[in-house]
Amino acid sequence: MTEEELVSEENQDSSIYTETGAVRQDFLAAIAAAVEDTDEDWLKEQLSHLHSSELGDVIEALPPEQRIAVVAMMKADFDFAALTEVDEAIRLEIVDQLPNNQIALAVQELDSDDAVYILEDLEPEDQEEILGQLPFTERIRLRRSLDYPEETAGRRMATEFVAVPPFWTVGQTIDYMREDKELPETFSQIFVIDPGFRLLGAVDLDRILRTQRAEKIETVMHETRHAIPVEMDQEEAAQLFERYDLLSAAVVDENDRLVGVLTIDDVVDVIQEEAEEDIKALGGVGDEELSDTTVEIARSRFIWLLMNLGTAVLASLVIGLFDATIEQMVALAVLMPIVASMGGNAATQTMTVAVRALATRDIDIYNAARIIRRETLVGLLNGVMFAALIGLVAGFWFDNPSLGGVIAAAMVINMLAAALAGILIPLVLDKIGADPAIASGVFVTTVTDIVGFFAFLGLAAWWFDLL
Amino acid sequence: MTEEELVSEENQDSSIYTETGAVRQDFLAAIAAAVEDTDEDWLKEQLSHLHSSELGDVIEALPPEQRIAVVAMMKADFDFAALTEVDEAIRLEIVDQLPNNQIALAVQELDSDDAVYILEDLEPEDQEEILGQLPFTERIRLRRSLDYPEETAGRRMATEFVAVPPFWTVGQTIDYMREDKELPETFSQIFVIDPGFRLLGAVDLDRILRTQRAEKIETVMHETRHAIPVEMDQEEAAQLFERYDLLSAAVVDENDRLVGVLTIDDVVDVIQEEAEEDIKALGGVGDEELSDTTVEIARSRFIWLLMNLGTAVLASLVIGLFDATIEQMVALAVLMPIVASMGGNAATQTMTVAVRALATRDIDIYNAARIIRRETLVGLLNGVMFAALIGLVAGFWFDNPSLGGVIAAAMVINMLAAALAGILIPLVLDKIGADPAIASGVFVTTVTDIVGFFAFLGLAAWWFDLL
Helix, strand or coil, X not given: CCHHHHCCHHHCCCCCECCCCCECHXXXXXXXXXXXXXXXXXXXHHHCCCCHHHHHHHHHHCCHXXXXXXXXXXXXXXXXXXXXXXXXXXXXXXXXXXXXXXXXXXXXXXXXXXXXXXXXXXXXXXXXHHHHCCCHHHHHHHHHHHHCCCCEHHHHCECCCCEECCCCEHHHHHHHHHHCCCCCCCCCEEEEECCCCEEEEEEEHHHHHCCCCXXXXXXXCXXXXXXXXXXXXXXXXXXXHHHHCCCEEEEECCCCEEEEEEEHXXXXXXXXXXHHHHHHHHCCCCCCCCCCCHHHHHHHHHHHHHHHHHHHHHHHHHHHHCHHHHHHCCHHHHHHHHHHHHHHHHXXXXXXXXXXXXXXXXXXXXXXXXXXXXXXXXXXXXXXHHHHHHHHHHHHHCCXXXXXXHHHHHHHHHHHHHHHHHHHHHXXXXXXXXXXXXXXXXXXXXXXXXXXXHHHHHHHHHHCCCC | CCHHHHCCHHHCCCCCECCCCCECHHHHHHHHHHHHCCCHHHHHHHHCCCCHXXXXXXXXXXXXXXXXXXXXXXXXXXXXXXXXXXXXXHHHHHHHHCCHHHHHHHHCCCCHHHHHHHHCCCCHHHHHHHHHCCCHHHHHHHHHHHHCCCCEHHHXXXXXXXXXXXXXXXXXXXXXXXXXXXXXXXXXXXXXXXXXXXXXEEEEHHHHHCCCCCCEHHHHXXXXXXXXXXXXXXXXXXXXXXXXXXXXEEEECCXXXXXXXXXXXXXXXXXXXXXXXXXXXXXXXXXXXXXXXXXXXXXXXXXXXXXXXXXXXXXXXXXXXXXXXXXXXXHHHHHHHHHHHHHHHHHHHHHHHHHHHHHCCCCCHHHHHHHHHHHHHHHHHHHHHHHHHHHHHHHHHCCCHHXXXXXXXXXXXXXXXXXXXXXXXXXXXXXXXXXXXXXXXXHXXXXXXXXXXXXXXXXXXXXXXXC
16 A cells, blocks of 8 residues: 555545544554655655644654654654654654764754753763854854753753843834844743843733834833743742743843743643652652663662562561461451551552642641641541441451451551651651652651551550460 | 831842742731731732732631631732632632622632632532622623533633734734723734634734734734634643643634633643642542641542552452461461562552553553553563562571572562553553543552462462461
8 A cells, every 4th residue: 555545535634643642543554654665755745744743743653663764764854843742762762873963954943942952861972063063153052051950941941032122112123023034933022131131121022012113112021020040940940930820931140141031831841740750759660751661661660669678578577576476366467468558558648648739839847737737637537437447347357356456456556657657758858858759658658567567466466465 | 016027128029938939937927917907008018919829829828717807808909810829728718708799899800711710619609699790791701601511621711812804914903902902911822713703813923023014914824723622621722732832722612713712821720730630649639639628638538548448358358368378387477468569569650650651642552562561571570580589588587498489479470460450450441431540549459469468378378288
């Protein structure tokens, strides 16, 4: 079949996506056929009009060997901005196989923030070689952005922006924009600067449009209270965008000079990434990506599992203290995982809420006391309820009311321990500057396992006199 | 002390936030003092110039009794948009205590999307009473928005927008914007409509500004491929914004008529909410908020813990099958939680990745096979490594190499089960239309507990002939 036959007729002009949001299989099959036939024209015709994020989705959906083939065949028609939309592993895999001079040509077509995004992951030698092939001003701009630390506003900003002096009129500004061909591709505000490039303010475009031509820019500009220092962490910058519903914000250096602009689309990516990081950290996986290899993934998960093995062995040592007790009353071995498991789950609930509240800054030292008190109460309430439930179940199951009483008491103790560990451990980790999302899980379940086994077996040994 | 003394001098004009992003204590203390003294002027002076999101943070940080006092004392100077920035529980607490006619006055000042946000949570009778006090056009607009299902584009859109006919020139459009006082507060694009209000296209403001006045709108507009149907789920709409880096998008009804506009700031909130929902669901907590009461929280977590109790009892039943075995070899009771716990953690890792990939649509039926294969391999790899580790530890600990062999075999089996459960359960839940984030956790740990105990105790009973 030819590529045209593979893409059924009614689909020719429609979306490349299926209803569930995946890239259409017939479209992917047609690309595979075109790669097979080295049909460069078909590839260029079909793929060059796609939005960069659509092209990124197509690249991700292709098998690895076809990805590089598509990029190579499309040559200058391949929109490198698509590479900012794919997994890091895929981006590196493609960029590593391309000659540096092709990359150098391609990044010149990109906005500076996209160019930095692609360059920052490269080996220093490759980076230098590519930068060396760029025109002077672009090289300086990109190198300056790359000099800022990772995950700062300086790394994420675009260095293309529109800036005018405060004494211009609205009319002059509009005329300037009609004539200047070097404007950024899109923008939503104009910055106002003094002769030394120091930021004085900004004007939203809608404000320009509803103002008479004779009006001076300085009378319509607003002082930008939300200028972002170039070294600010990207997560902090994202919080400013959210708090003040910004579409774009000026980025300034330590002398208050305008050096770039951060836009909401970059910030949306940051918000996604940060939420993603928290979810993964809580689930015990690092920064693995779907495109990582089996060995990479196995290795990155190994550390977390190893820590868990450590805590599991600790819990076993606690059980080992009571082996004589268990030998005399095997029902204890049957029931003990219930106490530990309920504690672990209750602690995970509390911890999840605490970690999120810390991430969104909804919790601080002032309301922490109230939240600790509330979590303790919740633990006590649910502890008492589940103690009653499991006490009855265990009492009837083993026809031993005392055993029901012992497991009920252990349940209350462990649910209280779970509440305290779930809230205090994230708070302490945050206080000492560690990421509560990453480390809380291990510590928290260690506490509930050890307290759970110790309380249940210890109470049983004491009550039934079985040590 | 007076309010002025409480707010130290150097802080008078600076941010209301501390470095860590919390509202400053001295500022809150000054508000408390002003409420005590019923100093309405001070409250209006200090709070009416705040951004609505700052005011929202202040309201959240105040004790409950002061919140309503501040709103009541500030009267018409209180910016109701702040209520869209606080927890639902706090919003309801405040709105429930205010007379409906004060709410009716306040919502007239709001953008329609903010007004809907506040009205949608009210009791139907209160909603009707408030709507009844609004001017006709506003009542019709809000009622139409409220008629759309929750969490759809229709609920989140603003009904204020700028629309012009295609035959206008750029100059006419600019003149219209300079004269019309009824424009929305901010906007980043202008829509183009036919006489029947059908959407033809859109023009970004920067495009208007760089085009000569004589040019016709129809020549500079782009056809909006990304118009959003009014019934589209807000999460789907958010994905369109992300994919195409949109700042705003037209919302159209079933006849393609322009009815509203969705803006990126609403979408950022949606993205946050959806990530939040996934994190909470994985952690076993529902839609609780930090401001909920102890009893509400205890109740909402109870269900999840109850399900967990069910699975824990199931696991205990499995152990109960082997009570005779344990009685003869108590080391089994000591070691068995290790096998279950490692399985549980490995499964949680896989499940976390699977749930996220499903949420971001990075996984589908076409690459599912590859990912299942990879997860199985990862489980096998880590299973073999931890089998070797725990086999050695257990063999030496109990001076029993056979016991080491048995636990090693059980570990491989359970890590494989963990990998399969961790990937297959979310996929199946997604397939049958359930939310994989909510339900996966319970099922997955049930599998690893039961397989873990059964494999370890069963193998031990068979190998040592202890049934």
